[in-house]
Amino acid sequence: MNLDSHVLFCLVFFSFVVNPVHVLSGSSESDSVSFILSCGDSSGGADADGRKWVPDTKFLASPGKSISATAQLQDPSLPSPVPYMSARIFTSESTYQFSVSPKNRLWVRLHFYPSFYSALNASDSFFSVTAGGFTLLNNFSASTTAQALTQAYIIKDFSLMPPESGHLNITFKPSPNHNGSYAFINGIEVISMPDIFGSATMVGYSDLDAAGSSLQTMYRLNVGGQYIAANNDSGLSRTWYDDSPYLYGAAFGVTSEADSNVTIQYPSHVPEYIAPVDVYRTARTMGPDPKINQNYNLTWVFQVDANFTYIVRFHFCEFLLSKINQRVFDIYVNNQTAQPAADLIAWAESEGVPVYKDFAVFVKDEPGDEQLWVALHPSVSMKPEFYDAILNGLEIFKLNDSNGNLAGPNPVPSPMLVKAEETRNFASPESSDNAQVIGGIAGGAAGLVVVVAVVAVIAFRRKKMLDRSGSRTSGWLPVHGSSGTTASKSTISGKSTASSHLSSMAAALCRHFTLAEMRHGTKNFDESQVIGVGGFGKVYKGVVDGSTKVAIKRSNPSSEQGVHEFQTEIEMLSKLRHRHLVSLIGYCEEDNEMILVYDYMANGTLREHLYKSDKPQLSWKQRLEICIGAARGLHYLHTGAKYTIIHRDVKTTNILLDEKWVAKVSDFGLSKTGPELNQTHVSTVVKGSFGYLDPEYFRRQQLTEKSDVYSFGVVLFEALCARPALNPSLPKEQVSLADWALQCQKKGILEEIIDPHLKGNITPECLMKFAETAEKCLSDHGLERPSMGDVLWNLEFALQLQEKPQGAKIDVEKVNADINAMHRSMLSIDEESAVSEDTEDLSTSEVFSHMVNPKGR
């Protein structure tokens, strides 16, 4: 894939200072409309954010021609049943009519949840949508789009030019090119908006009048901040998402929030509706080190459709500095300088004053490269006081083309994702092994969908709820000796074939390093740099970009481990950005080498801080916090995406610690996407590590996310007892920690086996809660085990019990909102044991031949 073949131009077009925005309140009250329709729903209702949705019938030109239907399955990632669980289905062309003001621009938001409606298969649905003379969607397949983006539902967000007639027709038409095709819609919003797209001149090129176009919102991000729900927007019911999934490469910068004594003061030419206060109060900056900042660009990458012009709107608000020439930076759009020497204080005249800047760029059609790059870099030549850059918010809008069209092609699901689904649906346990492929959060190519994924919504809601701590630590991790996650040389023969199996999204987000860079960064793979060894090869400590510390995992050329595991890890990790998941920076595929580059984790693995090492002992509170962090990472994997991701190799060596002791789950080479729709498990060959393996998974070779819960239960006891999951040198009944801890817990003598360093330092209430949680995780049957969300809740509670044994009062509502599916589970105690070395990677036959002591149950 050639990332350099993108041709484009990019030009500044309107200046913030002279922005002719028409304030909505300027027009009379009756001019503004707000229709929020739950389609095919006879009663309507409120959604998760409390917005009211009403039935759609009276807006239909001919209601008789349509069917109202209810989805047969409710995907757990839907934010609420309204408006997604009901749909209106059209088998022939049909129109909604709205009476609106001829003066105002309109938001038109379309909500789609591709699912099974009566006997209809969502894969058969292809249709077009037109409104006010513009083609919004064409040959649109909600199901393909959702699959490619691994989202359960899709929101398309448009801003239409004022309809001169005072009527807006929205017409749905099934595609004539597909037999049995139908159109459907779950929710429609038609809402008046001010003209936030003033007319402007495109400097240096041709004139561009955004006011004369309709637009589609591609991305709307609260940079360095959190998810902002529609009803917390500043009056325009927009949804803002976290920017971190779009960050490119290693350099995340740091996030910051305005001090409470800073008030955001909107100047008269930036009305509050341009963006809410929360967008301007939070920001991402490059970081404190001028040397590092000079050497990198803070970069975001977005998938867009080719052959369209885009407006990239930058929202800025300086709240950390107050003088001119303190922070001056260059803005690049698609590798072209859009703005040299941006100085926010010079623009806004004061701190706490929002400004925004729009740049236009045309993205030409170059196969495979439909990307929009946004980058910031300090203007070194201006000699500012600080070499740094800042961004508070970012919006990307697509302008209609000269035919009034806004529709792009359906994104293409990555081949790996498709294969993973096929495997899930059709394969027998044997053949599934051949397809060691995982879609994960693999995304398809051209992400024409608006706003991010459900992933983001859930992840950042949770972040909002539980993780107010905010700033991302930039310490990173080495992947210490762990099970196979690399590649064999067999299928990769050189640079040109590299990453051909990666989705373009993964390839875009993930940096491609040269072998020369890898050699340089590791002193030519010097033994002195080795920080871990595993079946796949070695892990080196290294440096890239001059000073960025990284962990470099290099496949052993003789390793037989599959190229798929290498790709799996790239596909998974390139899309997963979470405080508690290890971050992949990039990869190198060259000369038969397969190398993965991760952020460096200064404090290594959890295990080395528990036993068999001379590292200082962790306090009980530290251990609890680490367990909570790891639980959050796993909870995110299980519920954060449409496709449940099952880690399959949860153990203390796969929980890494950064320099601030933040826990990060690592090693996704074995991960699988989980069950979907009516399936309840994934059939697979047993893999994982002894001592942590779910007994039910052994017996039935069926993988569910509860297998991770089991392994995590072992991790919890390991943290409490500070001994290995398996220790063959102990008496038989004590070999397996899971067995032994459960026995002790049953007999009420658990205290006797806890880490002597902890004795007397754990409150009895906390110990009880913790042990009870770990015990439930080890329930013999998956169904009886708590969900990861439940585990998280209980550990948080245990932490409270440790800190305030008497007055512990967890904010139940807060946590409940976070954890949508809480299955309180029955207590069931049983025993299981498996004895072998615990770091081995196993296949089924090995598993059974190694099972020494399979006790009855």
Ligand SMILES: *[C@@H]1O[C@H](CO)[C@@H](O)[C@H](O)[C@H]1NC(C)=O
């Ligand atoms: C911008 O430059 C990077 C390399 O620095 C390249 O990978 C990418 O494709 C370029 N983007 C565009 C849109 O040309």
Ligand SMILES: *[C@@H]1O[C@H](CO)[C@@H](O)[C@H](O)[C@H]1NC(C)=O
């Ligand atoms: C809106 O913001 C307020 C205050 O920040 C917060 O309490 C509330 O939960 C938010 N509402 C939604 C729907 O996110």
Ligand SMILES: *[C@@H]1O[C@H](CO)[C@@H](O)[C@H](O)[C@H]1NC(C)=O
């Ligand atoms: C839905 O249609 C797709 C494509 O035609 C097909 O592969 C799939 O099996 C169908 N699903 C069901 C449940 O009929």
Ligand SMILES: *[C@@H]1O[C@H](CO)[C@@H](O)[C@H](O)[C@H]1NC(C)=O
């Ligand atoms: C809207 O649709 C109705 C019925 O299909 C039609 O009579 C009317 O002219 C249309 N209005 C516009 C502005 O297209």
Ligand SMILES: *[C@@H]1O[C@H](CO)[C@@H](O)[C@H](O)[C@H]1NC(C)=O
């Ligand atoms: C639709 O079905 C008819 C007959 O069933 C077939 O002749 C025609 O080629 C099909 N069209 C498409 C687009 O698949």
Ligand SMILES: *[C@@H]1O[C@H](CO)[C@@H](O)[C@H](O)[C@H]1NC(C)=O
């Ligand atoms: C806000 O308070 C911090 C210390 O709490 C201080 O350093 C800063 O100057 C204050 N900012 C303003 C605008 O008063």
Ligand SMILES: *[C@@H]1O[C@H](CO)[C@@H](O)[C@H](O)[C@H]1NC(C)=O
């Ligand atoms: C973009 O436009 C060119 C020239 O008009 C055309 O050949 C190409 O197919 C278009 N690409 C897409 C994705 O529409």
Ligand SMILES: *[C@@H]1O[C@H](CO)[C@@H](O)[C@H](O)[C@H]1NC(C)=O
């Ligand atoms: C930052 O991006 C610009 C435009 O793509 C490029 O010219 C420059 O070399 C980049 N700087 C660094 C340090 O990567």
Ligand SMILES: *[C@@H]1O[C@H](CO)[C@@H](O)[C@H](O)[C@H]1NC(C)=O
């Ligand atoms: C969008 O459509 C309008 C009306 O059809 C047209 O005047 C305008 O030029 C189009 N915008 C672009 C960027 O082509």
Ligand SMILES: *[C@@H]1O[C@H](CO)[C@@H](O)[C@H](O)[C@H]1NC(C)=O
């Ligand atoms: C419609 O979309 C499907 C799936 O993306 C694609 O295979 C098909 O070729 C498209 N049809 C037309 C007429 O563009």
